[in-house]
Amino acid sequence: MANTPYPQSYYAASANTVPAHPALQQEVETDVCVIGAGYTGLSSALFLLENGFRVTVLEAAKVGFGASGRNGGQIVNSYSRDIDVIERSVGPKQAQLLGQMAFEGGRIIRDRVARYQIQCDLKDGGVFAAITGKQMGHLEAQKRLWERYGHSQLELLDKTRIREVVACEQYVGGMLDMSGGHIHPLNLALGEAAAVESLGGTIYEQSPAVRIERGANPVVHTPTGKVRAKFIIVAGNAYLGNLVPELAAKSMPCGTQVITTEPLGEALANSLLPQDYCVEDCNYLLDYYRLSGDKRLIFGGGVVYGARDPANIEAIIRPKMLKAFPQLKDVKIDYAWTGNFLLTLSRLPQVGRLGDNIYYSQGCSGHGVTYTHLAGKVLAEALRGQAERFDAFADLPHYPFPGGQLLRTPFAALGAWYYGLRDKFDF
CATH class of the missing domain: 3.30.9.10 (D-Amino Acid Oxidase, subunit A, domain 2)
Structure with a gap:
């Protein structure tokens, strides 16, 4: 089986030393299967574990392999399109909710760093x-x-x-x-992954999701195993490929x-x-x-x-x-x-649900460090039945790119x- 290493970046060269996670080699059952061990997936996993869910995270390469471990490391508030753009395109209640959340991601990062003692040069x-x-x-x-x-x-x-x-x-x-x-972004991801495991979550590296078997009890297949779950969170962002065709069309x-x-x-x-x-x-x-x-x-x-x-x-x-x-x-x-x-064409994140049990967040459009941490909280709230903030994102209009x-x-x-x-x- 292919073993995908980190790219040759400064972050990989200066990363904190942590043990590797095994590849999935069997069939497991869980409450929530999270696809992607970047910030969106890790933030979702942490909020779910803190609320009593069993969580399994599948990562195609290594924790923080994608944008979460390669970005500029800057904590920047709001979204790639600011709140005034949102105010002009949605109703006042939706705009108010999204505006209130625009500064929450940075607070979540600082809370994680303090609570789990993450060494990431904050x-x-x-x-x-x-x-x-x-x-x-x-x-x-x-x-x-x-x-x-x-x-x-x-x-x-x-x-x-x-x-x-x-x-x-x-x-x-x-x-x-x-x-x-600003932070060392890969070390933040590695610290959040350690926090996931400290709460009983399981992370599998070198375990790409190759197929999702949809239905009342969905199954995520990897090359050498599968995960049966009640819910799936798709958090692959730019590294998702064509696993979920509906999500590839508008990003x-x-x-x-x-x-x-x-x-x-x-x-x-x-x-x-x-x-x-x-x-x-x-x-x-x-x-x-x-x-x-x-x-x-x-x-x-x-x-x-x-x-x-x-x-x-x-x-x-x-x-x-x-x-x-x-x-x-x-x-x-x-x-x-x-x-x-x-x-995304609108430069605003795409959040939603496929069927009753597959949730997703993607398309940070270059503003991902803070938004992804907020997204994990919003997705976890939705799985707990508190969907008002999730719906504020899910109701944003999105269109395919011209051509x-x-x-x-x-x-x-x-x-x-x-x-x-x-x-x-x-x-």
Whole structure:
């Protein structure tokens, strides 16, 4: 049987040492079978176990193999489309529920880290950096919007103030969110997996779900075993493949690229980001960066529609890093990798139920670190019969990409090109 290792990323190289989980080799019975040991699956499993369910998690590769263990590691509130967009497209009650949940994911992460003593380099503080006056105006409106939903840990940064938190000459201002922050994402996933097992849950690695036998008591088949369950949670996101055809039609895997420098040393690292906040700019195709626990710069950006792996990641991302920090021109890049996230046409997550007993959440559209932790709580609530918050997500309208699976990639790339021009020329 194939053994899929982690990609050669900084996160895999610096991951906490944990024992491997066995592959499923037999037939087991459980209350809930979770497909995918990323953040959505692990968060669901934890909330279900804390409420007395028996839970079995199937992972095709290793815990956190997908986006959960490859992302920029930034705790960013709200969704990929903000609450004002939701307010314009749904009714007031639904918008109010979704708005109230927009800041919950970060609180869940911090609770997990504290409760289960997860070592993942958690740091507080995230900055949204404006490159143009128009972007600064959007941040001012965003602050008012978020404060209307009770989110108060925000500070607008003028041109002088932003220089105090990031040594980059590009920015005209920004907004600091002290409830944002950053983590070592793979170590967070590994810690959550350990928490799942501490509560009696079972995780099988190298055990891809190859078929779901639907019915009153559904069965998930792997190459060498099967899981009989009362409920299934599908949490594969961009790595689900065509296991559930209904879910593949309205989403598209996309790749993003990340590089990590050699250790910079305390003096250089602190000169770049004196308060150790993470940063993302306000462009449509945004750049994002932060310091690691051992004082490297982790820098990511760009999108490859259709999730192709670029031949030379460093050639794509290093120029972006040097545009922000030309003082790093002689610094060596130690790691470069790519990973997939799942994009929806609306840029809002897809949540729902197939039949009576198969639940799913997918399509974080690049905003997954916080949302996935919220999704696990919402899915667990639905399985317990408390579906109001689940329904608020499930009732969001979703549409297939124009052109179907054949043409969705070029159409999405064309749209991104247009928005890239808007950012560049500020129109």
